[in-house]
Amino acid sequence: MSYTVTIEPIGEQIEVEDGQTILQAALRNGVWLPFACGHGTCATCKVQVLEGDVDIGEASPFALMDSERDEGKVLACCATLESDVTIEADIDVDEDFEGYPVEDYQATVTQIVDLSPTIKGIHLKLDRGMTFQAGQYINIELPGVEGPRAFSLANPPSRADEVELHVRLVEGGAATTYIHQQLKEGDTLNLSGPYGQFFVRSSQPGDLIFIAGGSGLSSPQCMILDLLEQGDDRQIVLFQGARNVEELYNRELFEGLARDHDNFIYVPALSQAEEDAGWQGFKGYVHDAAKAHFDGRFSGRKAYLCGPPPMIDAAITALMQGRLFERDIFMEKFLTAADGAEDAQRSALFKKI
Amino acid sequence: MAIKNKKLNLKDKYQYLTRDMAWEPTYQKKEDIYPDERFEGIKITDWSQWEDPFRLTMDAYWKYQAEKEKKLYAIFDAFAQNNGHQNISDARYVNSLKLFLSGVSPLEYAAFQGYARVGRQFSGAGARVACQMQAIDELRHSQTQQHAMSHYNKHFNGLHDAAHQHDRIWFLSVPKSFFDDARSAGPFEFLTAISFSFEYVLTNLLFVPFMSGAAYNGDMATVTFGFSAQSDEARHMTLGLEVIKFILEQHEDNVPIIQRWIDKWFWRGFRLLSLVGMMMDYMLPNKVMSWAEAWEVYYEQNGGALFKDLERYGIRPPKYQDVANAAKNHVSHQAWSTFYQYSQATNFHTWMPEEEEMAWLSEKYPETFDKYYRARFEHWDKEHKEGRRFYNNTLPQLCQVCQIPVIFTEKDDPTVFSHRQIKHEGERYHFCSDGCCDIFKNEPEKYIQAWLPVHQIYQGNCGGADVATVVEKYYHINPGVDNMEYHGSPDHQRWLDIKGLKPLKSNSEKKSAA
Numbered sequence: 001m002s003y004t005v006t007i008e009p010i011g012e013q014i015e016v017e018d019g020q021t022i023l024q025a026a027l028r029n030g031v032w033l034p035f036a037c038g039h040g041t042c043a044t045c046k047v048q049v050l051e052g053d054v055d056i057g058e059a060s061p062f063a064l065m066d067s068e069r070d071e072g073k074v075l076a077c078c079a080t081l082e083s084d085v086t087i088e089a090d091i092d093v094d095e096d097f098e099g100y101p102v103e104d105y106q107a108t109v110t111q112i113v114d115l116s117p118t119i120k121g122i123h124l125k126l127d128r129g130m131t132f133q134a135g136q137y138i139n140i141e142l143p144g145v146e147g148p149r150a151f152s153l154a155n156p157p158s159r160a161d162e163v164e165l166h167v168r169l170v171e172g173g174a175a176t177t178y179i180h181q182q183l184k185e186g187d188t189l190n191l192s193g194p195y196g197q198f199f200v201r202s203s204q205p206g207d208l209i210f211i212a213g214g215s216g217l218s219s220p221q222c223m224i225l226d227l228l229e230q231g232d233d234r235q236i237v238l239f240q241g242a243r244n245v246e247e248l249y250n251r252e253l254f255e256g257l258a259r260d261h262d263n264f265i266y267v268p269a270l271s272q273a274e275e276d277a278g279w280q281g282f283k284g285y286v287h288d289a290a291k292a293h294f295d296g297r298f299s300g301r302k303a304y305l306c307g308p309p310p311m312i313d314a315a316i317t318a319l320m321q322g323r324l325f326e327r328d329i330f331m332e333k334f335l336t337a338a339d340g341a342e343d344a345q346r347s348a349l350f351k352k353i
Numbered sequence: 354m355a356i357k358n359k360k361l362n363l364k365d366k367y368q369y370l371t372r373d374m375a376w377e378p379t380y381q382k383k384e385d386i387y388p389d390e391r392f393e394g395i396k397i398t399d400w401s402q403w404e405d406p407f408r409l410t411m412d413a414y415w416k417y418q419a420e421k422e423k424k425l426y427a428i429f430d431a432f433a434q435n436n437g438h439q440n441i442s443d444a445r446y447v448n449s450l451k452l453f454l455s456g457v458s459p460l461e462y463a464a465f466q467g468y469a470r471v472g473r474q475f476s477g478a479g480a481r482v483a484c485q486m487q488a489i490d491e492l493r494h495s496q497t498q499q500h501a502m503s504h505y506n507k508h509f510n511g512l513h514d515a516a517h518q519h520d521r522i523w524f525l526s527v528p529k530s531f532f533d534d535a536r537s538a539g540p541f542e543f544l545t546a547i548s549f550s551f552e553y554v555l556t557n558l559l560f561v562p563f564m565s566g567a568a569y570n571g572d573m574a575t576v577t578f579g580f581s582a583q584s585d586e587a588r589h590m591t592l593g594l595e596v597i598k599f600i601l602e603q604h605e606d607n608v609p610i611i612q613r614w615i616d617k618w619f620w621r622g623f624r625l626l627s628l629v630g631m632m633m634d635y636m637l638p639n640k641v642m643s644w645a646e647a648w649e650v651y652y653e654q655n656g657g658a659l660f661k662d663l664e665r666y667g668i669r670p671p672k673y674q675d676v677a678n679a680a681k682n683h684v685s686h687q688a689w690s691t692f693y694q695y696s697q698a699t700n701f702h703t704w705m706p707e708e709e710e711m712a713w714l715s716e717k718y719p720e721t722f723d724k725y726y727r728a729r730f731e732h733w734d735k736e737h738k739e740g741r742r743f744y745n746n747t748l749p750q751l752c753q754v755c756q757i758p759v760i761f762t763e764k765d766d767p768t769v770f771s772h773r774q775i776k777h778e779g780e781r782y783h784f785c786s787d788g789c790c791d792i793f794k795n796e797p798e799k800y801i802q803a804w805l806p807v808h809q810i811y812q813g814n815c816g817g818a819d820v821a822t823v824v825e826k827y828y829h830i831n832p833g834v835d836n837m838e839y840h841g842s843p844d845h846q847r848w849l850d851i852k853g854l855k856p857l858k859s860n861s862e863k864k865s866a867a
Contacts, residue, residue: 041580042587063584065420090408092364320665325602347659349594 003081007031008050008088010197011099016081021057022047023076030197032351033089038077040064045076052085096201100131102192107140107163109187115166115249116242119215120180121154122165129160130193134200134226135219135304135332138163138193142178149175150195152306152332154218156225163191166249168215198306198332200227206302206328207235209294211286211315213307214242216334217250220306224254228261237265237293241286241311243272245279267293286311287318298324305331316353326353367408375478387476393539396604400477403599406591407483414486418493425497425581432574433504442570443638444848445839447509448701450575452632453563454502454512455700456528459519461495463532464488467543474540483592487548490585501578509844511700511835518700521815522828523806524628524692526756530803531625535618537799542614544596550618553593554659556586557651558626562633562641569639601666608667613795619671620788623680624755630685631692634714635706643717648681673788676764682718683767686726691760693733694745697832698824702839705734725767742838746820748807753782753800754789761785777801 005022006013016025023045026033036044043063049072056069057078064075076089106127113121130138134157139148155164170176200208200223208227210220217240224238242248254266269282269289282289286307290298298319305315312333319329331353378386390397409417431437441447465488472484499515506512519525535546564579600607630644642650660670671677689703696703706714711730714722733743749758750772763769773784777797784790793800809815816827824830839845 036587036590037583041583043584044587044591060580060584061424062421062580065417067416067420090364317665321667323605325598347655347662348590349598349659349662 003052004084005081006084006086007033007091008086009093010091010097012197013102019080021077022054022074022079022081022085022087026076031091033076033091035077036348040075040078043075046073047076047079047090048072048088049074050086050088053082054085055080055082094197094201096199096203097197098133100133100194102195103130104190104192105130107189107191109183109185109189110162112183112185116247118247119166119168119249121249122163122167122179122183124163124165124189124191126161126163130163131160132157132194134223135198136194136196137198137219137332138165138191139195140165140189140191142175142183142189145175145178148192152196152198152216152218152222153194154221156222156229158226158229164218166215166218166221196332198304198330199223200304201302201330204302206300208237209290209298209301209303209319210236210238211290211303211305211307211311212238212240213286213311214247214334216307216311216332218306219332220304221250221253223304224257224264228257228264233263235263235265236261237267237290239286239290239293240266240268241289241307242268242270244270245273245276285314287315290315291318291322294322296322298322301328303329305329306334308334326350329353364408367405367410374482383476387474389474389540390476393541394610395539395541395600395607397477397600398603400475400479402602403477403479404595405479405483406595407486407588409486409588414489418489421581421584422493422497425577426500428577429500429504429574432577437573438505438508439851440571440573444509444844444851445636445638445702445704446566446570446572447505447844448511448703448839449563449566449632449636450502450505450572451511451515451701452628452636453575454498455515455518455522455525456628457559457563458495458498458502459516460528460532461491461498462516463529463536464547465491465495467532467536467547470536471540471543480596483595484544487589487592490589494582494585497578497581501574504574508847510831510842511702511844513835514829515700517829521806522700522830523698523751523810524695524757526804526806527628528625530756531621534621534799541600544593545600545611545614546618546621548589548593549597550615550622552586552589553597554619554656555622555626555652556590557655558647559629560586561651562629562644562647565641566633566637569641570637597663598666601668605667612668615668616672616788617792617795620673620677620786620792621755623677624757624785624789627684627688627757627761630681631688634685634717635689635710640713643714644685645681645718648678653678672791673786676786676788679764680761682721683725683762686714686718686722687760687762690726690729691749691758694743695749696837697744698820698828698830699836700828700830702836702842702844704839705730705737721767737838737840744837748810748820750783751805751807752785752789753803753805754792755785756803756805757785759783759785 002015002017004013005016005025007026012031014025014029014031016022023033023035033047034044036042040057040059041063046064054074056064056074057080059075059078064073107124109122110125111123115121132153137150137152139150141148151165151167153163154166155162167176167179169180198219210224212220220238224236227236238254240248240254248268248270251268258264258266267282267289269284269286270276270279271285273279273283282292299322301324303319303324305312312331316329384391468484468488468491472481472488475481502512519529535543538546560579560583564576567575567579597611600611633641633644633647660668692699693703693705711727715727736743749760751758759770759772761771763771771786773787773790774781775790775794780801782793784793810823815823817823821832825832830836834843
């Protein structure tokens with residue numbers, strides 16, 4: 001059976017499977033905790049248990065002292081849960097994180113739109129408004145699909161009860177197959193939210209770069225709509241990547257926004273446009289479009305990335321080579337059933353990117 | 354904005370605890386207070402971007418370290434009282450401790466001195482504090498290693514004067530010159546060399562072999578030291594990463610400087626680790642893994658992931674990494690042959706592998722061992738059994754940079770020695786590789802000063818005109834007791850006594866010559 005661990009000071013709640021360590025569960029759920037050796041000898045992942053029962057596992061007596069055990073310290077890399085638990089870890093609270101509470105909602109499908117040959121726009125009416133930060137996501141339950149699925153909100157917070165999701169059909173993906181083939185207007189679904197740490201850091205100065213790929217446009221769409229509604233006067237550039245012009249959805253929306261707002265620039269990029277004589281825009285990958293637009297220099301800006309892992313990876317590399325570093329880059333990776341279960345081995349050089 | 358969390362996080366707590374520990378100077382210029390911060394060409398634009406990787410107050414630090422010491426020494430005491438040395442796998446194992454005590458423990462002390470020095474050089478308070486804490490850690494490691502191994506000194510030969518020997522014995526100039534090179538560099542190069550290249554990239558290749566080796570061979574004292582040190586090492590590795598990220602992000606002009614240092618210190622570290630490779634493959638009676646396997650896991654995989662991430666900063670993998678990767682199947686065999694031949698001048702015993710060990714080497718090195726090394730080893734073994742144990746009396750040519758004899762072979766042909774030479778200001782200098790030759794060419798004025806043991810012996814600066822005198826008088830090695838062939842040595846005899854394979858001798862005969 002599984003238990004829930006609440007990680008303070010950020011307040012993130014995650015499910016810990018039977019036999020899973022706190023660290024494994026946190027990392028798998030996208031919550032970064034400091035760690036190094038991974039087997040109880042270095043103490044980098046030491047956390048304070050505030051509430052609940054924990055088995056400390058194989059922590060080395062040199063890494064976790066007796067006095068610390070008495071104080072309720074554990075090593076996240078070898079500790080397993082024996083009840084629901086609250087821990088405090090050495091991680092930073094983001095001062096821009098509003099921490100709106102997660103609640104359950106009932107949603108009715110109001111409209112299903114074909115955005116592109118592979119992406120549908122799902123519009124849902126909630127039983128009441130949801131307070132969230134632009135960029136966050138919801139978990140939705142689908143009939144016959146085990147466990148909830150995460151989708152980013154594309155509607156701005158001002159449309160609190162009109163949820164809009166962008167869902168790409170993933171080969172072999174149970175949830176996206178259901179949504180594309182069986183879901184119909186009038187269906188009711190349960191969802192919960194808001195979740196996630198992807199939102200605009202309003203307290204941090206600097207012009208904004210958004211890089212979106214595939215259905216990863218949803219979060220940037222929500223964030224940009226919100227920023228423009230709020231009258232934010234920083235320069236905002238959206239780079240939207242797609243394979244071809246059919247996959248480039250919501251183009252009219254952003255072209256319209258670019259006409260209406262002096263501080264918003266829209267740069268679509270098509271990666272398979274070689275034979276498309278009608279395409280006048282950027283041909284190539286979306287990160288190359290960003291490089292070309294800014295002449296390879298990004299310093300002083302903030303970048304928000306949303307899309308599939310290879311796009312994120314290429315974009316981070318391009319940004320860093322243009323002197324924009326981890327503290328200035330925020331991202332939401334869209335992992336699907338089609339992605340490998342495990343990334344390639346990573347070093348401990350970066351925490352979040 | 355409104356405070357949403359009443360609780361401070363650990364970073365904030367640490368900042369409040371330490372914020373007044375540094376100050377802006379008023380009547381002296383910063384450049385005068387920190388004169389060494391600039392000459393290497395590293396540009397720091399904003400020290401406040403430094404993220405303290407330790408986040409420990411001195412008070413907490415002492416508390417943790419005191420408890421670690423208490424536990425550690427309780428185990429050392431129990432080990433001594435229970436004659437723990439009798440439970441090791443085989444007395445040949447003790448020779449890897451002799452190598453560690455004379456080759457590695459003094460480096461911990463050198464690291465202590467190095468961090469204490471550079472801890473004074475940075476105008477950023479975070480970096481100063483991190484270096485000072487690491488300095489104290491290193492001093493602790495040096496001390497506890499000596500205490501972990503001191504019990505063996507009562508029962509086996511060759512452990513009696515490690516610090517003196519580190520300064521003088523020919524092959525110990527390899528680790529010594531490595532740290533001397535780093536300590537005589539500027540503060541940023543020191544951190545790149547030791548915190549990043551050594552502590553982060555290569556430390557697992559040093560620590561895992563020795564500490565797992567201890568575990569596999571029943572040496573509880575050293576294993577316990579290993580656990581005690583590992584809890585500090587994580588902090589050191591974190592510092593290594595913070596250092597490299599910080600410097601690379603501060604200014605793009607730093608990137609090519611760091612790249613040159615990474616190239617240099619990777620290569621120097623790789624050469625230094627040949628000693629560890631030999632220890633793993635030949636000196637541990639119970640094997641942990643082969644050197645080639647360790648290199649694959651800890652360098653090719655872990656290092657590969659690191660350098661893939663570093664590419665984002667414009668850093669490429671170290672130059673000559675391909676040569677190092679190809680050498681993993683050769684270095685341990687070539688190093689052991691050298692130590693076997695020159696065992697009259699080492700502070701530990703050597704021997705030829707037993708038949709089952711040869712079989713293990715053949716299995717672990719299917720491409721190289723039988724083809725290039727087995728025949729030589731079988732020949733030496735046969736010679737020894739017929740009363741002609743081979744010792745080489747010709748002193749070898751040393752590399753001007755790494756100070757290892759020019760014994761390693763070409764990447765593409767393991768039957769040809771890799772030997773480079775160049776002329777600098779009318780003098781000819783010799784190198785083991787392009788890697789070492791490049792290091793020299795970047796800073797010839799530094800390396801022409803190298804104190805090369807063989808040259809010094811021939812110049813008459815090492816206490817005598819022949820090897821026997823140098824070894825005994827200058828190195829403080831007891832010939833035939835501390836060194837040379839293991840079989841038939843006093844250590845070997847004592848082990849047979851301990852195991853009841855020969856009648857016990859009286860204590861008065863302990864430590865007598867063979």
